[in-house]
Amino acid sequence: MITAAFTLLFGLTAPVFAAAPAKGYVVKAEGAQIWIDLTAADGAAPGRGFQVYAEGEDIKHPVTGEQLGKAERKLAEGKIEEVAEKLSIGRINEPTPNIQAGQRARLMAIVAAPVVPIAPHRPGEAGMRAPRTRGASLPFVITGMAVADFDGAGKPQIVLSDEKIFRLYAYPAAENTIISQGDIPGTGVRILSLEAADLDGDKKAELFVSIYNEQFRRLETSVFKLDGGKWVKTADLAFLVRAHQNAKGERIIASQQIQDDKTFPFGAVYPLVYQDGKYIQGRPKLNPKRADWLYGFSYAQLDAAGEPASLYLTNVDSLRAQFDKGHWRSEESYGQSPTRVRWHDRLFEFHPSMLSTYNAKGFDKLYIVRNLAMLGGLATPFGLFNGGELHAKIWTGVAFETAWRAELGGSSPGFALAEPEAGRKDLVVAIAGSTGKSAVWTFDP
Numbered sequence: 001m002i003t004a005a006f007t008l009l010f011g012l013t014a015p016v017f018a019a020a021p022a023k024g025y026v027v028k029a030e031g032a033q034i035w036i037d038l039t040a041a042d043g044a045a046p047g048r049g050f051q052v053y054a055e056g057e058d059i060k061h062p063v064t065g066e067q068l069g070k071a072e073r074k075l076a077e078g079k080i081e082e083v084a085e086k087l088s089i090g091r092i093n094e095p096t097p098n099i100q101a102g103q104r105a106r107l108m109a110i111v112a113a114p115v116v117p118i119a120p121h122r123p124g125e126a127g128m129r130a131p132r133t134r135g136a137s138l139p140f141v142i143t144g145m146a147v148a149d150f151d152g153a154g155k156p157q158i159v160l161s162d163e164k165i166f167r168l169y170a171y172p173a174a175e176n177t178i179i180s181q182g183d184i185p186g187t188g189v190r191i192l193s194l195e196a197a198d199l200d201g202d203k204k205a206e207l208f209v210s211i212y213n214e215q216f217r218r219l220e221t222s223v224f225k226l227d228g229g230k231w232v233k234t235a236d237l238a239f240l241v242r243a244h245q246n247a248k249g250e251r252i253i254a255s256q257q258i259q260d261d262k263t264f265p266f267g268a269v270y271p272l273v274y275q276d277g278k279y280i281q282g283r284p285k286l287n288p289k290r291a292d293w294l295y296g297f298s299y300a301q302l303d304a305a306g307e308p309a310s311l312y313l314t315n316v317d318s319l320r321a322q323f324d325k326g327h328w329r330s331e332e333s334y335g336q337s338p339t340r341v342r343w344h345d346r347l348f349e350f351h352p353s354m355l356s357t358y359n360a361k362g363f364d365k366l367y368i369v370r371n372l373a374m375l376g377g378l379a380t381p382f383g384l385f386n387g388g389e390l391h392a393k394i395w396t397g398v399a400f401e402t403a404w405r406a407e408l409g410g411s412s413p414g415f416a417l418a419e420p421e422a423g424r425k426d427l428v429v430a431i432a433g434s435t436g437k438s439a440v441w442t443f444d445p
Helices: 001-011
Strands: 025-029 035-036 049-060 066-081 088-092 104-107 144-149 157-161 165-170 180-183 189-197 204-211 217-229 230-237 240-245 251-256 266-275 278-281 297-300 311-314 317-320 326-335 341-344 348-351 355-359 363-372 386-397 400-408 409-419 424-432 440-441
Touching: 001 355, 035 049, 049 088, 066 230, 088 440, 144 204, 144 409, 144 424, 157 189, 157 230, 157 266, 180 230, 180 363, 189 251, 204 230, 204 240, 204 440, 217 240, 240 297, 251 355, 251 440, 355 409, 400 424
Parallel strands: 144 189
Antiparallel strands: 025 035, 025 104, 035 088, 049 066, 049 104, 066 088, 144 157, 157 165, 165 180, 189 204, 204 217, 217 230, 240 251, 251 266, 266 278, 297 311, 311 317, 317 326, 341 348, 355 363, 363 386, 386 400, 409 424, 424 440
């Protein structure tokens, strides 16, 4: 099915408007998860949107009396996650108790846009920012990046990974020279993301490698230390980890255990701490409003006088700022990632991180990645991206607006803020090209 879909996708040369979307029924509803009786034959596919709606009275022509249709009321929207033989499974954007079996459902229309290449940077273009440095071409696709002092010398270093190997480079990875490398042994094991922090307090950052063990269907994390120029594994953790910011802008490592439950797999999110020689989930738990997935949420104190905002990416990849009362939501999509795992009946997407910065007056900027799919978004469900943008956003009091953006040479699995010398900070961005090569660029924040 996927092969056939790609044959159609790559044959597009002009805008194509799909036929009327197929209609069906909700067959089961549990919270935000919805089962509908539409299949691949109807056009259902992972990533495609759907609506649940209620039909009302007949609409008739006032003169001829001809029946023109029925009044409709939208109840919910969502995105399909999995297509089975006789039904599809999806998730709605906002859980509602009103969704029930027997209600009408339909796929949302697809408008296929022509392929539009990303325009190169033009010096002086308003809102555009050129990179400070462009690193050497690296002969692999980056899946994760961590920037920290791993050897205790007091200077930042960079670790880059593909799906199997992680490699240590001198900052800013301007040359393709590997200082040390390690790997995750085993069949069917993939590296999903990297994080770094000195939780054990020895002035040398630990490397946290989050992985998926396909053979045993486990999502877990291995911890490594640099010892004598070699990577040594010091611990295995039964949960995923992610760099995170609290409402004060302080960087912590958050952790989440994925439970072996098809319906409610997400455990609570706790800070990761080092205590009595072990890495454990500390207390209290992090409680982001309306967010249950470790990858794709953060906090920001946007207004010194107000409540902290919970920032997260929705299941349709829009950016949402959730306040104690009310919310703001972007029209653009952010954070899309080719790194994803099919686990039981759920699709886990490992979004790049978000980063909030502060100055003497309070909140300064939110940095976020916008990865761009091939074929104007049609390849998003398949995790195919050939471009990306780094956005620096300011909060106006009512909305996030882009202060500047930078076009990247490929998609980005993540970025970090580094201080290579006193008084100078770099935004370090990992870029995965569509040709199987990668690079590391730096920007002036």
